[in-house]
Amino acid sequence: MDYLSSEKLDWEQMQQERQAVLRTWETGREVNLEEAVEFHSTLPPSKNFARRMGEAKARGITLTQPRAGVADLRSHLELLQYLASEGEADLLPTTIDSYTRQNRYEEAEKGLDESRKVGRSLLNGFPAVNHGVKSCRTLVKELSPPLQVRHGTPDARLLAEITLAAGFTAFEGGGISYNIPYAKQVPLADSIRAWQYVDRLVGYYAEQGIIINREPFGPLTGTLVAPCISHSVAVIEAVLAAKQGVKSITLGYGQCGNLIQDVAAIQTLPVLAEEYLRREGITDVELTTVLHQWMGGFPTDEPRSFGVISLGGAAAALSKATKVIVKTPHEALGIPTKEANAAGLKATKQVINMLRDQSFPECAQLAQEREIIMQETREILDKTLELGDGDFALGAVRAFQAGVIDVPFAPSVYNAGRTMPARDNEGAVRFLAWGSLPFSKEIQEFHKEKLAERARFEERTPGFQFVIDDVYAIGKGMLVGRPR
Amino acid sequence: MDYLSSEKLDWEQMQQERQAVLRTWETGREVNLEEAVEFHSTLPPSKNFARRMGEAKARGITLTQPRAGVADLRSHLELLQYLASEGEADLLPTTIDSYTRQNRYEEAEKGLDESRKVGRSLLNGFPAVNHGVKSCRTLVKELSPPLQVRHGTPDARLLAEITLAAGFTAFEGGGISYNIPYAKQVPLADSIRAWQYVDRLVGYYAEQGIIINREPFGPLTGTLVAPCISHSVAVIEAVLAAKQGVKSITLGYGQCGNLIQDVAAIQTLPVLAEEYLRREGITDVELTTVLHQWMGGFPTDEPRSFGVISLGGAAAALSKATKVIVKTPHEALGIPTKEANAAGLKATKQVINMLRDQSFPECAQLAQEREIIMQETREILDKTLELGDGDFALGAVRAFQAGVIDVPFAPSVYNAGRTMPARDNEGAVRFLAWGSLPFSKEIQEFHKEKLAERARFEERTPGFQFVIDDVYAIGKGMLVGRPR
Amino acid sequence: MNGKTLVLGVIGSDVHAVGNKILEIALKEAGFRVVNLGVLVSQKEFVEAAIETAADAVLVSSLYGHAEIDCRGLREAFIEAGIGDIRLYIGGYLVVGNQPWEETKAKFEAMGFDRVYPPNTLPEDFIPELKQDLGIEE
Amino acid sequence: MNGKTLVLGVIGSDVHAVGNKILEIALKEAGFRVVNLGVLVSQKEFVEAAIETAADAVLVSSLYGHAEIDCRGLREAFIEAGIGDIRLYIGGYLVVGNQPWEETKAKFEAMGFDRVYPPNTLPEDFIPELKQDLGIEE
Ligand code: B12
């Protein structure tokens, strides 16, 4: 881990590593950076993700984006075309399959072959590495909205090389957010380093005048993740990305369900990121925000899912998030049909458009919630910096080791897993136990009192049953998991 | 009109009128008040509408209620059973067909006969008068949730006699709200007098210990009706009802779409009603509230409709309305299937349950909106009382004559129709022209400035095109009808 | 003004007034002379108004689902009154519920309507057709 | 403790951890000895853990849609390892998308699973069956 620091990677020195990465699968050969930069410069500005986000931010509107990916190129193209036309998606994704995410390109190849044979997708996403630069470029050429790669890959170096060379203008993920919720045994230092490579590559494009948008994955495990946890990760990854030369960053957050907490979370995200970027002397990054509609377990019927989706749309619009990632009414049934996917987009768009000229009013509760989130996040981040001797890369590794950052329900062995999140009496996500989160007495008291309030209301002692009930609650049509 | 006053009708003197009313259709014979009171007393408290509303109010929760009615008794029963089980409706309706609403029982009979022949409903509701007391009682007996009659009948005397005798415990409508939006040539004095009869009948039941809920129809024409207009009508009808001995009144409002205006509207409704009831010395009426999900033109596709429905659910829950009347994803397609009806209920319930422990935070904008609504409404109501020499019955007739109360888009010739409602830049419903609404200079300036703000933003002159664009806007996926 | 007169109204016990008011405005703007009978219009009133105003066409609206019952014999009433060849249009929600549009259309054409329009028809959707039918050049 | 040992894990490249953690808690509460392998578990790891812990049953989870590919040959691997008659359960979202449940069930039974559970199965839904299968009396 000695080698880890947040300093900008030297582009020349990185070339050897690049060659090795490009050799890990045959399609790596297709990558030619010069040609790629040239291709990017021929694209109309309307296809540039960073630009669309910047415009939306300036206009104060919220853009919609689905998740979608199937194995076969043609089918994937058709799916995205449908989501753009029928679903009126403003921004398009390409969701990558789970084998590719684990760099298991051979298994992905098998899945791709079989999918073609049986005529339906056996993969849960689009194996972009296996398809290669030329095929991926078909997507960029044929689709009007800007395209983003969405995945969950601890080591996404090859995926980034290929998709960016193909003309994708946005790339989700980060060294923490695409490791802790998506891996079990990958050391954090390794994934952070792999993502510095990705960010440096994006920085190289920026040096050539091609702005590519980067988005730390906000929701993490999607399940009772309090804003201070996801904000801490988002800020760290934003700083790490910016240090490698990234110029357009979208900060993410997964809807928790309490409207005030959700609005406060979106409002504080760029404030905090700007603050810590400025400390590093960085002021030339365009920051935008994204709200993910509820990322945990969904109700199994479509009408109720529409309710959850619409509420997420409302939170996004009222908080003026720059974009919203949309769920579908099939969320708890399986990968959605294209119709269900478009339906989620349309319900969301209706809500967003009806609320586009409204915003959540300033009020005491909102201000208090913002203060809480900012104080909690600063306590975590300042401790992280302290542990890292002023460096966020090193600090992040040590902070996870110490449980100073701790993501609930995460599969990674490098995550302490000592916190116990639960909803308070109004449904905001708080901590029943904060493990080693470096909370001040004041913040600790706040959480204690909030959960004591719920306990009094429910006439039961606060405990793990809160957590279990809350995990199931939205799926069962509630927000707070009340005793039955 | 000389005879009109808001004084309590003399029960003894009313008997002759009752006999005449009961003779207007053969099923009138089935009404036996003593027996009816006895039947009511055998019903479990859980079937009493007024009681359920009172409980919900005390617990601060929002109940769901659909609209539904088909011609045939069995089919109607099955429909309601389905909405209670599958749709989890807390309260049930019986929506009456349009012939019955116009007292055209012969045409209703024809429609009922033909519906039975062709095996589908040719009527847009349940012809309760034609079915009579005994058949209606089947509904009351077989269904668990409390039942309300929902219609739109200027002269509902016979309908009330029959359905209340059958055991219904709630009856929607009022002398203004079921005339102005639902009739063309019926003098207001006549409908007000007919509804005093209904209220007096409900008052009689109350004297026997049977509390029946009454609900003035809040949304009126459902299209750009500013809160001050519907609030004025609601307060007048509440006072008129209470004067006849009604003890449980639910005040209604149709969602306009601007969240702050909607919340302010629900919050001010009982405050204003209580104020004017107290002036009459009435303090023993239980007041509850209902929000109707958007009552104007809907989008034609289901997903977008779910968006509108969910937003209405959110407004109801955040404002703590006692109940919400639910639209369906088929609203712009035709009378909904039972599945679509249940779907609307489920989406609404999900939203309401997720927001049940949250409320809209107190803030400056909300307080201002409440102040505006209260001042506007008081200006209208005080002028109405002045015109009526202190009497709301007489005052209402004269106020409509003078355009002091004026419902936009109303079909009645007794409505002045001189106002021009339009949305302001945040989507709240304001007045482009207020006709003869007795607004103070201050209020007039407020509306002028609000619409000037929108005009500046849209770079067009304020005018009737605002109104047309706003009428179509929600159906086209927007709230404010911006120029294209 | 294009010299053509239209009678407009919502038939039967139907009180949906919003579309009717919007239609009146749109048709006037398009240059027609419009005689708007409003809502709750009987067959007799339609026929009388058409005669009195020497109308070129009658536009019937029905939103509430009872058009099947309300429109029976309407064409015959015009025939009886001696203006059997007047152009008849209808639009709105013509049946109860959401039934196959082609069936509904055929049903109302068989009842003597020259053109039948589905729900949510916008003025800009049908005014060009109307002008063409009545021989108005733009 | 009811004396029975269960091996638990999420197969393949699947990282859905929430249900796995909840299952562990629920099964422990129900009295089982639970050996939880967590997420990203290979066939080999399942077999080895079953042998090492002398497990009575193996509970495989797959949420992400690749179970069809990941579970091929799993029963055979247990047979090869000499514990071919161990009880195998699977639950989660077993295929990509929402396909007819009966087909999916049949497919996985044919692959050698003793019981196959649909998405959103709650602990209270299957623990009684599990106890019955393993001969635990309440
Ligand atoms: C507002 C409204 C009301 C208001 C009306 C207020 C008023 N007095 O005007 C209130 C709340 C009072 C009301 C009452 C009822 N309504 Co209503 N209402 C609506 C609603 C939401 C919007 C209608 C509207 O104003 N649209 C906006 C205007 C601009 O559009 P429009 O009316 O469709 O007219 C346009 C076109 O259709 C076309 N058009 C119309 N006529 C013609 C004619 C020709 C020749 C042509 C070319 C074009 C054309 O041009 C117009 C302008 O663009 C619709 C559903 C929807 N569309 O979302 C239901 C709807 C029309 N109502 C319906 C019903 C059933 C009723 C009730 C019976 C109550 C009930 N059972 O639920 C009562 C009927 C009372 C009565 N006796 O008529 C049903 C009809 C169902 C069916 N046919 O299967 C609908 C579809 C709702 C539903 N899905 O159940 N309603």
Ligand code: B12
């Ligand atoms: C949270 C979540 C995530 C989180 C997971 C965080 C983490 N590390 O745990 C994140 C955001 C990271 C994520 C990622 C992905 N996810 Co995901 N995710 C979900 C979601 C929303 C909830 C899952 C959950 O936690 N539920 C709550 C727990 C308590 O329930 P459970 O997991 O279902 O487990 C219960 C039962 O199933 C049962 N059970 C489970 N196993 C077994 C075994 C036996 C023997 C028995 C008897 C019972 C049983 O008991 C459990 C306790 O009650 C579901 C959709 C939903 N359900 O709403 C999608 C879902 C499972 N994900 C899905 C997919 C595809 C993915 C991704 C590939 C991304 C993508 N393409 O969209 C990646 C996969 C990454 C990977 N390599 O695995 C799909 C699977 C689709 C399919 N099979 O057709 C789903 C259904 C969403 C969808 N509709 O598209 N996801």
